[in-house]
Amino acid sequence: MLNGITLKDLTGNTPALIAATLIMLLVLTAVIGPRLTPQDPLAMDLDSLQQPPGKAHLLGTDSKGRDIFSRLVYGARISLAVGIIASALSLCIGIFFGLIAGYFGGRTDVILSQIFDIFLAFPSLLLAIGISAVMPPGLISAMLAITLVGWAGFARFVRGLALSIKEQTYVEASRALGARSTRILYKHILPNALPLILVAGSLRVGSFILLEAALSFLGLGVQPPTPTWGSMISLNRAYINSAPWMVIFPGLAISITVICFNILGDFLRDKLDPRLQI
Amino acid sequence: MLLYLLKRILLFIPTLLGITLITFILMRSLPGDPVAGMAGERASPETIARIRAELGQDRPLPFQYLGYLKLLATGELGRSYYTNRKIADDLVQKFPNTVKLALAAMVFASIIGIGMGVFAAVKRGTTWDRFLTLLTVSGISVPVFWLGLALMLLFAFYLQWLPPSGMGNGNPIYIILPAVTLGTFSLSYIARVTRSSMIETLSQPYVAAARAKGLSEADVVLKHALKNSLIPVVTLIGLDLGSYLNGAVLTETIFGWDGLGRYALEGILKRDYPVIMGVVLFGAVVFVSINLLVDISYHFLDPRVRIKESK
Numbered sequence: 001m002l003n004g005i006t007l008k009d010l011t012g013n014t015p016a017l018i019a020a021t022l023i024m025l026l027v028l029t030a031v032i033g034p035r036l037t038p039q040d041p042l043a044m045d046l047d048s049l050q051q052p053p054g055k056a057h058l059l060g061t062d063s064k065g066r067d068i069f070s071r072l073v074y075g076a077r078i079s080l081a082v083g084i085i086a087s088a089l090s091l092c093i094g095i096f097f098g099l100i101a102g103y104f105g106g107r108t109d110v111i112l113s114q115i116f117d118i119f120l121a122f123p124s125l126l127l128a129i130g131i132s133a134v135m136p137p138g139l140i141s142a143m144l145a146i147t148l149v150g151w152a153g154f155a156r157f158v159r160g161l162a163l164s165i166k167e168q169t170y171v172e173a174s175r176a177l178g179a180r181s182t183r184i185l186y187k188h189i190l191p192n193a194l195p196l197i198l199v200a201g202s203l204r205v206g207s208f209i210l211l212e213a214a215l216s217f218l219g220l221g222v223q224p225p226t227p228t229w230g231s232m233i234s235l236n237r238a239y240i241n242s243a244p245w246m247v248i249f250p251g252l253a254i255s256i257t258v259i260c261f262n263i264l265g266d267f268l269r270d271k272l273d274p275r276l277q278i
Numbered sequence: 279m280l281l282y283l284l285k286r287i288l289l290f291i292p293t294l295l296g297i298t299l300i301t302f303i304l305m306r307s308l309p310g311d312p313v314a315g316m317a318g319e320r321a322s323p324e325t326i327a328r329i330r331a332e333l334g335q336d337r338p339l340p341f342q343y344l345g346y347l348k349l350l351a352t353g354e355l356g357r358s359y360y361t362n363r364k365i366a367d368d369l370v371q372k373f374p375n376t377v378k379l380a381l382a383a384m385v386f387a388s389i390i391g392i393g394m395g396v397f398a399a400v401k402r403g404t405t406w407d408r409f410l411t412l413l414t415v416s417g418i419s420v421p422v423f424w425l426g427l428a429l430m431l432l433f434a435f436y437l438q439w440l441p442p443s444g445m446g447n448g449n450p451i452y453i454i455l456p457a458v459t460l461g462t463f464s465l466s467y468i469a470r471v472t473r474s475s476m477i478e479t480l481s482q483p484y485v486a487a488a489r490a491k492g493l494s495e496a497d498v499v500l501k502h503a504l505k506n507s508l509i510p511v512v513t514l515i516g517l518d519l520g521s522y523l524n525g526a527v528l529t530e531t532i533f534g535w536d537g538l539g540r541y542a543l544e545g546i547l548k549r550d551y552p553v554i555m556g557v558v559l560f561g562a563v564v565f566v567s568i569n570l571l572v573d574i575s576y577h578f579l580d581p582r583v584r585i586k587e588s589k
Contacts, residue, residue: 015412118296121569122562125524126542127300130558133546134307206419213421214528218546233424237532240427241435248431251424258419266415 009271016267019260026257030076039067041074041227050243060245062236068246071227072253078139078228079257082221083209086146091201093147094154099185099193101155102162113159119152125214132220142221146211150204157200161193168192199272203265206258213254229254282577286570293566295347301559302346306339308551325357355559356552358545365556368541373560375445376537379530380522382453383461388515391465392508395472399507400499402477410469417466422525426459426532443534456533460525464518472511479507516572523561 010017039057045065053060059068101112119127128145135141165171171188179187215221216230224231229250236246337345355365398410433455434442446452479485480503488502489495523538530539538557545553 114292114296118293118300121293121297121566122300122558123521123523123565125527126558126561129527129542129546130301130304130555133549133551133554134304210419210421214423217421217423217528218531218543220546230421233421233427237427240431244431247424247427251421251428254424255416255420258421259416262415262419 010267013267015263019263019267022256022260023264026076026260027080029073030080033073033076037067037070037073039070041066041070042225043067050239050246052243053245059249060243062232062246063239063243066227068232068249071232072229072249075227075229075232075250075253076257078216078222078226079209079212079254082139082143082146082212083205083261086143086150086208086212087201087205089143089147090150090204091154091197093151095158095190095197097151098155098158099162099189102159103166103181103185103189105163109159113156116152116156116159119148120156122149124149124211128211128215129218129220132215137220137223139222142212142215145215145220146208149211150208153204154197154200158193158197161196162189165189165192195272199265199268202261202268206261206265209254209258209261279577283574286574290566290570294563297559297562297566298347298350299343301555301562302343304558305346305551305555306342350559355556358553359550360548365552368553369538369556369560372537372541373564375535376523376526376530376539379453379456379460379535379537380519380526382457383459383522383525384464384515384519386457387461387465387468390461391468392472392511394465394469395511396476396499396504398469398473399476399480400495410473414466414469417462417469420462421528422459422463423528423532425462426456426529429455429459430532443532445534445536456529456535459532460522460529463525464515464522467518468511468514471514472507475507475510476503479503482506513572513576516576517569519568519572523565 049065051061101109131145213230216228217234232250527539542557
């Protein structure tokens with residue numbers, strides 16, 4: 001699908017290779033990790049509250065005596081699930097409306113573009129707050145909020161791609177042969193736009209993970225006692241001075257994950273189109 | 279010129295209407311009675327009656343939306359469930375604090391970001407360049423609320439150089455940590471854009487000519503190349519202004535900064551819906567207004583933009 005990018009390109013670029021490896025490890029951790037965690041992430045051990053990192057608890061315990069490492073492993077599921085699923089959903093919505101606006105043009109384009117602009121007019125976190133505040137807090141509402149915040153950016157981007165691809169001679173040829181619009185969109189425009197769309201998507205996964213973390217931090221995401229990286233920080237932030245590991249490790253987990261996604265996204269962008277900016 | 283202004287402002291209206299439509303839909307989908315939502319639980323019966331009449335809940339939805347617009351036009355954003363204060367008054371009172379914080383963050387981000395970008399471009403391909411690239415990728419990847427806590431731990435608790443939180447009655451030392459926290463994301467973007475723009479400029483023939491003239495490298499970079507590579511950077515800074523509102527919600531929460539962001543968080547924690555929606559609506563309006571002003575000012579400042587548009 002991402003024609004032109006080989007495994008050799010990846011191994012030639014050390015940061016991208018490290019990032020890709022870490023992301024794979026992280027996905028693996030999220031999938032099978034919960035079977036391997038040393039402790040139950042919800043089990044409170046009242047004899048070992050706020051233990052610093054050590055033998056019994058690799059990364060220490062939190063203010064309720066829960067094992068931080070186990071909680072991080074469980075939290076990885078939510079961060080990755082929300083980040084990746086929200087990206088996929090908003091890409092699908094964005095592709096659908098972006099192709100329609102770009103390909104059909106005219107009044108359809110004017111109206112759809114205006115709708116994209118309205119969604120883009122909100123500062124992203126504020127809109128996500130507004131949307132998730134009116135729903136019962138949880139996984140679904142966080143995902144939905146992030147999707148509704150993210151789709152318009154993709155739609156505008158895909159619209160631009162469709163606008164330029166539909167001027168190509170092969171599209172004209174296909175139309176001259178009597179192909180219907182749906183066929184042209186599906187057989188010509190979408191496949192040609194897809195590599196760049198996927199790069200745009202990969203560049204946004206990181207920011208979606210950050211948005212999920214922010215919503216969790218604000219208490220609008222997945223609710224306690226289920227551990228998420230963002231809520232682990234907000235629940236323990238009062239202890240930043242006395243027990244900093246309770247806050248530092250979840251933050252490192254978010255940061256490293258997002259850094260990896262951003263490095264990988266940059267790598268794909270540089271390979272496919274250095275001038276692409278989204 | 280006048281025509282352009284008129285066109286921009288006319289295009290601004292549907293955007294504003296769209297924003298209010300979205301907040302209206304959000305208000306309508308709130309659990310509970312939307313009138314109580316707008317008036318606050320302890321509102322006087324007269325207020326409730328007035329809002330009920332304005333909203334006209336027995337009328338079809340489009341009319342209700344018109345009523346909502348009418349309320350907004352008079353500056354009525356409803357009242358807080360808890361304090362029963364007018365939200366519009368609270369917003370007016372807290373907004374200046376957020377502006378102050380955002381401006382401080384922007385100054386920090388612009389100066390350091392441009393400096394880092396220029397340095398990385400000049401040192402292109404070296405270890406310095408790679409280090410700065412990693413640093414700026416980290417800058418856009420680190421969650422702002424965690425960065426704030428980490429900086430607080432380091433500078434306020436371990437080193438004890440700076441106060442951990444609060445506004446210190448305007449003492450400027452209190453703004454340093456929040457401004458650095460809020461500015462880091464933008465700084466990293468500015469550094470990245472400056473670097474690539476500078477690299478492009480440095481390959482231009484006129485830079486080679488300046489070098490051939492025998493100018494020192496510092497003169498070439500700072501006097502000739504920098505000015506021309508700053509155009510995309512200035513665009514970025516302008517368009518990024520509104521995004522400080524995102525970071526402000528989190529930064530203000532961490533540092534107890536009494537602005538819009540902390541106000542929003544208090545609303546979220548207490549499920550004080552009118553407050554949340556008030557901040558969302560206000561933030562969006564501020565955001566699009568800034569973007570409009572930035573667009574218009576480019577139109578006046580950069581003749582090339584004008585030519586492109588007239589085509």
